């Protein structure tokens with residue numbers, strides 16, 4: 220494909236299979252030119268499944284020097300900051316998986332490095348690319364329910380990701396790899412809460428570990444105050460047998476409710492006139508937007524800014540960092556702002 224953007228995939232595990240490679244193959248003007256993973260069998264499996272014609276590297280420096288324009292980082296969490304900095308230093312645009320870093324300070328370094336290099340840094344905050352979540356966030360921001368009073372966000376799974384999602388990937392439940400539920404699924408929810416209702420200023424959280432064989436929180440409950448004065452709760456669990464998700468945003472004029480267990484529903488609930496029942500309507504969903512990989516390509520080509528730049532990932536990490544710190548200290552923690 221002459222003139223195509225040459226993109227490399229760093230880390231060839233589950234998310235490369237499920238999201239990035241199909242997403243890149245569905246993007247115009249892109250060639251997956253190289254793969255990198257310390258395990259050759261991971262690269263072979265990815266290549267064979269999608270019929271890729273890509274060079275394979277086990278060495279990061281050789282991969283980054285192989286003539287790429289951009290890299291998609293799909294490795295375990297701990298590796299994201301250093302790999303992003305190395306890719307930017309090599310002059311490449313970066314689409315990095317969430318969580319971009321374990322701390323807001325580390326995330327900030329990545330944001331600064333991208334700015335200084337004049338390269339795109341996009342974080343794969345996938346909710347930003349789903350019509351139902353876009354509809355919820357835009358509805359709140361538009362004021363359909365008036366000023367937000369309270370934001371409730373619950374997300375649970377029936378197992379840890381090394382069991383249900385990527386069997387054997389035990390790094391997901393190890394502190395040394397920046398695993399744990401807060402940085403894993405909490406970071407998605409943090410991003411959504413910030414996007415819809417604005418910055419959170421302080422947090423009081425309880426984190427717990429019910430599974431004996433892991434050393435990171437597998438459950439968390441956080442109470443928060445938004446800058447707007449609204450309150451919020453974030454509830455996370457990896458140990459509830461009937462996993463699911465529920466978002467409820469209560470405003471001065473109505474409520475938005477979204478369930479995401481099997482499929483998604485988004486309802487706008489407004490009060491009826493006195494003596495009349497409450498009105499519940501299915502909220503209208505926007506058309507499907509470009510997916511994350513298409514958005515990345517458009518941003519590289521200067522066609523549209525990325526919806527999820529490093530700054531978005533940094534805010535989400537800052538919120539998670541405060542949840543973790545409060546869970547450890549038992550004290551209110553201010554969320555770092557930039």
Ligand SMILES: NC(=O)c1ccc[n+]([C@@H]2O[C@H](COP(=O)([O-])OP(=O)(O)OC[C@H]3O[C@@H](n4cnc5c(N)ncnc54)[C@H](O)[C@@H]3O)[C@@H](O)[C@H]2O)c1
Nearest residue numbers: 230231232233234255256261293294296316317345385388
């Ligand atoms: N955006 C989302 O919704 C979403 C969903 C799932 C996972 N993720 C994120 O994607 C990332 C990867 O998750 P996964 O489920 O694919 O994990 P995984 O364990 O299935 O795959 C990770 C891959 O990285 C490889 N790897 C390890 N060290 C490496 C190194 N130094 N250089 C290159 N490759 C290396 C491993 O060999 C493996 O192939 C994580 O950060 C995770 O949080 C995001």
